[in-house]
Amino acid sequence: MAEHNTDKEKHRASISERLLALTGLTVVVAMSGYLLYNAIWVEDTPPDIQVTIERIEQNGQDFLVIFEARNHGGQAAANVMVQAELRTGIVNTEAAETILNYIPADSSRKGGFFFRQDPHRGRLVLSVSAYQKP
Numbered sequence: 001m002a003e004h005n006t007d008k009e010k011h012r013a014s015i016s017e018r019l020l021a022l023t024g025l026t027v028v029v030a031m032s033g034y035l036l037y038n039a040i041w042v043e044d045t046p047p048d049i050q051v052t053i054e055r056i057e058q059n060g061q062d063f064l065v066i067f068e069a070r071n072h073g074g075q076a077a078a079n080v081m082v083q084a085e086l087r088t089g090i091v092n093t094e095a096a097e098t099i100l101n102y103i104p105a106d107s108s109r110k111g112g113f114f115f116r117q118d119p120h121r122g123r124l125v126l127s128v129s130a131y132q133k134p
Contacts, residue, residue, distance in 0.1 A: 043074050044074045044075060045073045045074040045075065046073050046074075046075055047071050047073040047075050047076070047077035047080075047103070047105075047131055048071065048072040048073035049069055049070065049071050049072075049073070049077060049080060049103065049128045049131065050069070050070050050072060051067055051068070051069045051070075051082055051126040051127065051128060052067065052068050052070070052126075053065060053066070053067055053124065053126065054066040054067060054068050054110070056119050056120065059114065061116070062114045062115060062116060063114070063115045063116075063117070063118055063119055064112050064113070064114055065084065065112060065113045065114075065115065065119055065124065066110065066111075066112045067082070067084075067110065067111055067112065067113070067126055068108050068109070068110050069082055069100055069103060069108060069109050069110075069111070069128065070103075070107075070108040071103040071104065071105055071106065071107055071108065072106070073105060073106075074105050074106075075105055075133070076102065076103065076104045076105050076134050077102070077103045077131040077132070077133075077134070078101065078102050078103075078131065078132045078133065078134040079099055079100075079101065079130075079131060079132045080099065080100040080102075080103055080109075080128060080130075080131045081097060081098075081099055081128065081129045081130040081131070082097065082098050082099070082100060082111065082126065082127070082128055082129075083095065083096070083097045083126070083127050083128075083129050084096045084097070084113045084115075084124065084125070084126050084127075085124070085125045085127075086115050086117060086119055086122050086123070086124050086125075087122050087123045087124075087125070088117055088121055088122030088123075089122075092117075092122075094115050094116060094117055096113040096114065096115065098111050098112075098113065102134060
């Protein structure tokens with residue numbers, strides 16, 4: 001009986017193996033290009049955190065203010081202190097604060113503040129007062 005398998009046929013890669021190798025190569029080249037692009041052209045700016053109110057909803061007897069803190073900077077920020085102050089009159093002020101553990105560069109995190117008074121009936125001011133380098 002003649003053997004039909006030659007050395008070339010044993011080592012020839014199937015179409016699926018070639019496609020898998022090409023896919024792997026494409027992923028490696030794309031990741032290398034992305035890392036090179038970030039290393040050369042993306043600025044390593046400090047955190048630039050902007051806080052916006054997403055919505056206000058009643059939660060039992062309290063009011064919940066949902067916010068988003070977005071880091072527009074090129075560096076991450078840790079232990080971000082976000083403060084909220086509700087001013088409903090000259091003397092009448094209610095304040096709250098929270099710490100967001102980590103906000104990566106060009107990313108955001110959400111949180112919430114509880115207030116006894118209705119934020120719709122006053123002036124609500126959100127701010128970032130501090131952060132740490134991770």
